């Protein structure tokens with residue numbers, strides 16, 4: 001189950017650049033100077049301890065949390081220095097899957113997926129219906145869910161619908177907060193395959209928070225490890241395996257990781 | 266770019282060649298869709314269709330789906346479609362959409378306007394029945410829980426009651442005082458203005474005293490609390506229900522009625538009569554002040570007349586209603602809270618219902634009390 005990705009995307013343009021990002025809550029900093037870059041077409045896995053600030057970092061990247069200092073550039077534009085219109089244009093170029101799904105609770109599944117398309121594209125009704133269903137089928141859902149309300153879905157289904165909604169506008173960057181948690185291992189594997197397929201076709205750049213070692217091995221080009229509010233390692237899986245940091249050692253060489261590499265060998 | 270042809274159609278012998286070119290992307294979906302629909306509108310005189318993607322530059326899901334639609338339309342016309350010149354970059358996406366939408370999506374269920382209207386009326390009528398039965402059922406649950414607590418008073422959540430008393434009672438004092446003061450003042454002003462024509466200004470004191478102590482004080486306080494605390498109860502319980510907090514309590518062996526609802530109800534039943542006393546006093550002060558400033562009779566006169574006009578019965582009639590009003594408001598608020606379902610919209614709807622229904626029931630109840638007291642001659 002070695003990495004089969006061939007399209008080494010080195011040398012692409014930088015789509016996200018984070019410099020000295022500091023952020024937190026109520027005077028307590030969670031991120032204490034985070035630096036990294038993401039190139040076009042990369043699939044990045046963000047790892048870190050639970051409560052270590054991965055969601056905070058993701059939310060800062062998409063501009064939901066104010067930062068205390070540092071800068072974030074997306075598509076070469078500093079998000080703090082652009083006008084509202086340009087910001088909205090950038091926001092349409094990314095899709096976000098929140099950790100809790102964040103589906104609109106008063107809309108059906110169909111309406112949730114159609115919502116971004118209806119607002120941003122002028123599609124005929126027939127096309128809207130067909131594309132929404134195609135997106136849902138892509139993420140492995142059956143057409144029976146179309147008219148369900150979010151409160152009637154299982155946890156894994158919520159994740160998939162949220163992913164379908166994040167993909168609705170064929171975004172260039174996809175931010176995923178723990179996309180495979182709550183999915184069974186088979187679906188999680190399908191999900192990784194889907195991400196890779198979409199990455200290849202649409203040239204997606206993917207920023208994915210994940211604890212799923214399989215995803216890290218198979219789907220991610222590069223892994224960024226966050227600990228104590230800083231990036232402690234940044235590189236492909238081999239870098240992680242060789243890293244000396246105690247947290248990374250126990251993460252990638254702990255009992256669960258062992259059983260995985262045993263199975264893969 | 267805009268002028269370029271997205272779809273070239275030409276006939277080669279018995280074969281129709283469809284050349285897709287440029288960017289097949291969502292932004293140009295309507296143009297592309299029109300082109301795609303146009304191709305097979307009238308059956309071309311050919312035996313086979315070739316879809317050539319060699320000149321395709323960009324493709325997204327919408328574009329890929331439209332190519333797939335083209336292929337299916339050709340397939341339906343028995344024209345043996347064949348896609349050639351697929352860029353490897355696009356292959357995955359085309360394969361992905363090729364297996365989707367095997368059956369057309371169900372249409373939105375649409376009925377006629379009349380049927381819709383009748384359905385709504387039916388649902389509304391059935392709702393009223395359900396409302397009544399759920400209030401009765403819920404009252405039963407509360408009584409059972411109260412019974413349990415009475416048998417084991419240690420189970421009463423005293424801290425919680427005090428907390429809610431603070432919220433619904435103590436913190437409501439300023440607004441209740443203000444509103445009742447104004448109402449008392451307005452009543453007195455109107456009374457003086459109109460009674461003056463008959464030279465009967467002094468009866469204003471009787472009117473204000475009796476009206477405030479029997480009816481207005483308790484009604485205003487009840488309506489305020491229905492809006493202020495009933496809505497808060499509904500929203501709190503509703504969002505707890507949405508986030509499975511009730512279920513969490515239940516599986517830990519707690520009864521949500523006992524833990525969440527009883528303290529809220531008790532707090533309301535204690536707070537409303539106390540606020541009625543405060544509110545009625547404020548209204549009398551307001552009335553007294555206006556009588557003095559606008560009507561010209563000093564406070565001693567006002568108090569004297571008040572003492573004559575108001576008996577203990579008047580006060581009792583007002584006060585006895587207060588706990589019943591509180592119970593109605595609390596029960597309706599909690600029932601509505603527990604009926605909230607998954608969506609934010611449902612939360613809003615039930616919060617509105619809670620306020621509207623409790624105000625309605627408070628006024629109906631007041632009517633019943635009026636009839637009752639008239640019958641027993643108080």
Ligand SMILES: Nc1ncnc2c1ncn2[C@@H]1O[C@H](COP(=O)(O)OP(=O)(O)OP(=O)(O)O)[C@@H](O)[C@H]1O
Nearest residue numbers: 025026030048049050051052053054055056057099
């Ligand atoms: N809204 C908030 N207010 C205050 N503190 C917060 C808030 N959101 C997160 N935090 C704190 O920030 C820290 C990082 O939280 P974050 O949600 O980013 O963790 P995480 O790395 O995503 O963890 P997990 O893997 O469990 O999702 C935690 O200590 C958390 O308590």
Ligand SMILES: [Mg+2]
Nearest residue numbers: 054055099177
């Ligand atoms: Mg998180």
